[in-house]
Amino acid sequence: MSATHEVFNQVEPLVDVNLFDNNRALQSALKFNAPGLGTSGFSALGAQVGSADMQQHARLANVFTPQLKSHSRFGRRIDQVEFHPSYHALMSAATAAGLHGTPFAADEQASGHAHVKRGASFMLFTELEPSILCPISMTYAVTPALRDNPAIYRDWAPGLTSRAYDPALNPFTEKSGLTMGMGMTEKQGGSDVRANTTQAVPAGSDGWGQRFTVTGHKWFFSAPMCDAFLILAQTPAGLSCLFLPRVLPDGSLNKLYIQRLKDKLGNKANASSEVEFAGATAWLVGEEGRGVPQILAMGTMTRLDCALGTSGLMRQALSIALNHTTQRSAFGKKLIDQPLMKNVLADLALESEAATALALRLARSFDRSHDAHEQAMQRLLTPVAKFWICKRGSHFAQEAMECLGGNGYVEEGGEGIMARIYREMPVNSIWEGAGNIMALDLLRALRKADAAAALAHELAPARGLHPALDHLAQSLPTRVEQMANEMEARRLAQDVALAVQAALLAQTAPPAVFGAFCESRLAGHWGHSFGSLGAGTDVDAIIARAQPR
Template identity: 85%
Template sequence: MNIATHEVFNQPEPLVDVNLFEANRPLQDGLKFNAPALDPAGLRALGAVLGTGEMQTHARLANVHTPQLRSHDRFGRRIDEVEFHPSYHALMRAATEAGLHGTPFSDAEQASGHAHVRRAAAFMLFTELEPSVLCPISMTYAVTPALKDNPSIYRDWSAQLTSRAYDPRLVLWRDKAGVTMGMGMTEKQGGSDVRANTTQAVPAGEDGWGRRYTVTGHKWFFSAPMCDAFLILAQTASGLSCLFLPRILPDGMRNALQIQRLKDKLGNKANASSEVEFAGATAWLVGEEGRGVPQILAMGTLTRLDCALGTSGLMRQALSLALDHTRQRMAFGKPLIEQPLMRNVLADLALESEAATALALRLARSFDRSISDEHERVIQRLLTPIAKFWICKRGSAFAQEAMECLGGNGYVEEGGEGIMARIYREMPVNSIWEGAGNIMALDLLRALRKADAAAALSQELAPARGMHPALDQLAASLPTRVEMMATEIEARRLAQDVALAVQAALLAQTAPAAVFSAFCESRLAGQWGYSFGCLPSGTDFAAILRRAQPR
């Protein structure tokens, strides 16, 4: 008996087998502005791979079949291993082959002059595919330069840290082609207040890696516990110190790091985050004893860059899905994308996505140039908390609006459109991880006290002077507000306004007039509401949507 009752139609085809780099005009223009000498061939090849159905399947499977903790073997011995689905390893292999971890710090990459911008673009492209596996990748990126403060360890580990090989085996570092590293900072009682840490490190002699310690304590959030080594914070006689703690000790024995359980998180499902105990673990000092907080903050600067890059990539992915769905889906006699209110929403999302990309790439450029350029050094210190605060803060609202463009199809967890639900669950992590909004606002105030931030900001905004009256008005007010160093209770508003001003100035130099004008009219001139889709009627919707299309 035939029980079919209807024919399926008006269901959009999934966005698959699209070159993510070629489809992203804002990213291409941002690269031309920030790294004009960069050859995009490698990014184009990466974009082709990341957009394939095969890689999308790996992303789905890695999130469905989540990591599993194996604390003991069948004989009762502690092994403290995390087991992953093969798709997780396929994604990690692709990320390391793309050089997204420690590779930018290799001599060859450093010589190019745009190692961090190239890596930033690749990181955003990869985030469009699957962001949660990038947690250990990001930490390896951040930790690599910090290890130079222990030259012996850096000498032994640097080749594997910058290698493009992926080797997930839990064996001695010298027997591996490539390694990954994590970080352990927060504890139950302290969270972001790491000075409240109670983990203790007691001197245990010296060897070829320097001063050795025995560590006893815990970490409440210990992400990517399957990494080969970690930089942790622990209390020593001189105060909070940064220590290098490997999973496998130089003699081949497993270190006394016990994984208590894996966190059951809202999103970030493919990545293992854990709680651990140090039961007399062995670790080595990195940097000066008692100077652990500055050491960790230096690494936090790089991971905060990745938070901005990651959210920008997720925004682009959500926008692409919304645009492609509404282009195909018919409603009330014509494609959704031709409905006036939908055009307004999509164009507004496109503005937000392009502004995030522009700011994140500009921040990445400062990491390439800050060693020899004082302006870039100040801009890096100023824009890191601003980009982390503002871009990540906008992410969740952006994802919710993009999901609404797909209606109920966007809310389900299956098929191509199920990616939108995964994006929505992923968005909050970049805002919370490595310092939530208040921490970033306070960090901005610290940056304002340490350098001539007002002059640097004025120089950054100067190229857009006279191009829009609302931007001119905001730019004129900021130096005074910066010099006055707004009180703590006003810090979030200052971070928001500096972010919007810098984004507008960047769009004036990288985006078409339609994008720049609409951004200024909405975000700066008050021609906007309290939700996406409130752009004024004079907006050039056609030009904005044409630029943003993923196909």
Template identity: 85%
Template sequence: MTQSDTTHEVFNQVEPLVDVNLFDGNRALQAALKFNAPAMDTAPLRALGQLVGSADMQTHARLANTFTPQLKTHSRFGHRIDQVEFHPSYHALMAAAVDAGLHGRVFAPEEQASGHAHMKRAAGFMLFTELEPSMLCPISMTYAVTPALKDNPAIYADWAPQLTSRAYDPALKLWREKPGVTMGMGMTEKQGGSDVRANTTRAEPVGSDAWGQRYSVVGHKWFFSAPMCDAFLILAQTASGLSCLFLPRVLPDGSLNGLRIQRLKDKLGNKANASSEVEFHGATAWLVGEEGRGIPQILAMGTLTRLDCALGVSGLMRQALSIALNHTTQRKAFGKYLIDQPLMKNVLADLALESEAATALSMRLARAFDRADDPHEQVMARLLTPIAKFWICKRGSHFAQEAMECLGGNGYVEEGGEGIMARIYREMPLNSIWEGAGNIMALDLLRALRKADAAAALAQELAPAKGMHPALDRLAAQLPIRVEEMATELEARRLAQDVALAVQAALLAQTAPLEVFAAFCDSRIGGHWGYSFGSLNAATAFDRIIERAQPR
């Protein structure tokens, strides 16, 4: 090739972050596991980390988001079929997530016997989120719905083996003919949104059978995810009030249920997942639990899905940070690598602090579910669920934007390995909105903190860090007074933020190097911080913090 055949030589380009073990490189996650479940066998997580960090699986993630789900309401002969078609890569991702046990598998007796089923599953969910978060929606709902089905023992006995199986079968057919199944939810309606008491969908009793009281359902759902699941838990008005019902796609006699998919949602992100609007035309459903007790049952399921929101954002933060570190370690500007530029160091270290704190809080919450018989853990599950959901998810979009900026214009394009950053950015707001937006979470925390044993439980949680940083000590001392004196809801968000920061700091005191803990307290609690990432104090141990966060 002569000089005239080319215009330039390509150089100073970044090799993508592929074929790396996402578990081995995640020291924050390893530290959280060692603290919360020291006896856990992490070999399965290491294997999963290798899988989800592979180039092949990243290709599946890209294709599943490029070739998005397509609704087919009718067959070519004009018959109503109400099916959603997915790219084969979507099914490959689903099969991998189910095989890793990220769905209802956690409730299998052998998993429960380990004593840390939720912790192992939470770590796996975070790792898989780094690969592809949107198709985890039906995985998360299956996780949340499986224990709720115990309120109808007959249905649970029939469905539990498939719900806890490691097999994935996307076919639309009778549950007993499938090696594994998934479940979804249908709660919100056009007129109500989060206010499910405004639901108008009605369910009329039409008899009973081996699964108990049977109903005919007429109405709609404005958000119905994911419509190709095998069954759903829905809310509908009955004679006794809002009730929880089990609605399968295929009825026990093999016929399709009266579920009509109106259209798929065109969402900002979450593209590989099919979210839909549906109508029920005399659909058949069975009562789960007591009639009129739908709200408490939904709240119990919401606790698990809110955990997944915090885990999901924590995983996305980790992946965004890893991509930023990978890029800045290889890319040069103004004569040296970006990572060696002082201001870039500040940004990367600041992001690393946020990521590790999110991981620590999310995994601590997962521990509470593994110790549900412990009174302290029961209270902490009640307290930590809304603060983790509120604070971690609130930080996600800002985090993703700053990590994207580390890549410059390369971060803003959809192409190639660094195009993952654009997907991450679009995905971040979802977890903050889904399963209760910020106001709902802040109010939920306020209700939890006003219970008699909450202040003592929070003090016990913060006690290990007492005396380690003056700013944290001051905050910990003020929190009970602020709860007691809060006359209105107007400051509930600020309280949720400060409780989250205090708990994150106390966890970092026990799981992270002193440099990480001190920098977190100085910035987030002590006030040595600005209004954007990259404003840490000049005395911060930047190199040590960045080294700890490196993905390789």
């Protein structure tokens, strides 16, 4: 067959690039939050996650999604989820990078920057594939919580902090690496876990402490092939936190039955399920009847990951948009040379850098939890960062997709990644508490006496650098102290986020980035969509800083 046309003006995909070496925003945030940490490890990870081979694994893990195998071919109940080999390749890379429980290993803790290091790596890996990071994130959050049962922590911590990945469904003593999940929500309650009905009946005690027999269900039980889970169940003393392994110490399968896998908008490579417990065995973690405070403590860490993950997705979407517009021509010149496209790209770059700065600043508070100011900022910034960064994610992804036009909307090829990003964005906003839950958490944080003072201290380094930031910074302490109306909580979360982002950019970003952020987000020289920066904005400098190549 003869050729009908020549293929030209198409874009080479963004593959085999180092996702760290040209990420100047992440490098600046790292230098600010963990000075002296060094970048060689990040550069190696950046090369790995930017490679064509690993991006192919990400594509395959999302195309060939997890499959539930409830029974063997002989009719026996097995309750296993089958994954494509690319899923396991991604999980192996994530654990080797120390993104799960590794920050709690003694040698990592000694560095003083374990959580910042892990946070930056988490963002880089998200640019490769975010959905497999669900069990990774839960393992990160659960590992320190197990300290409330010293016997279990003693036995399980080595496997949870190991950099090995072992997907076999075996007793923990036979595995080189372990992962953990969580099971909190039920059909009737969702985020209102106090409405849970799952019952746990005392069943004696052993070397792991008080043992219970659990009967009930979980409506959203993510990553059911993890080695164990922390769940909430009603015990005689009230809602309690329990440790429930998939394989019991004697080698038998626990009575955890997977009913079905969730058919989700995105997050396709990860298996989320509905399960029932029919006399499953679990052990008490912490004080009986105090399950909710324990879950909230773990939620703080997974909410950090929501902010980190969305920041990583923003950077990935921005990089793909920049890669496309740099190569693609329209109306006589490259897209990136069109004034309106420059405005959009620069605006997206501002949003991405501000998200990176805020997310990694929050990670720093976990490294310095002994410090009173950092404790206060962790309470304040966790709901703020989770709310604002994740809320901006879907809008960001849609605008970045629009930079590619129809090429961004299709699911195949290198640019089909953009569609996957768009479908992934909402999960971080919804998971671990949607916007209203975060706003209410902010109100609870503000009831601490040091909240206003801590915020003023955080903003002080940027005082006098921009009038709009000064005006907002002066108003916030009073609003924080007087905030009592739930109706205004979302607006306050937004304004705290913007003020802290601006103060961070003042200390980490070039004047062009800081000035444009303040003029647009704080001074009102901005519309209601991306691409409405003022005519005097140095868009070329902002875009040059954000380029991925």
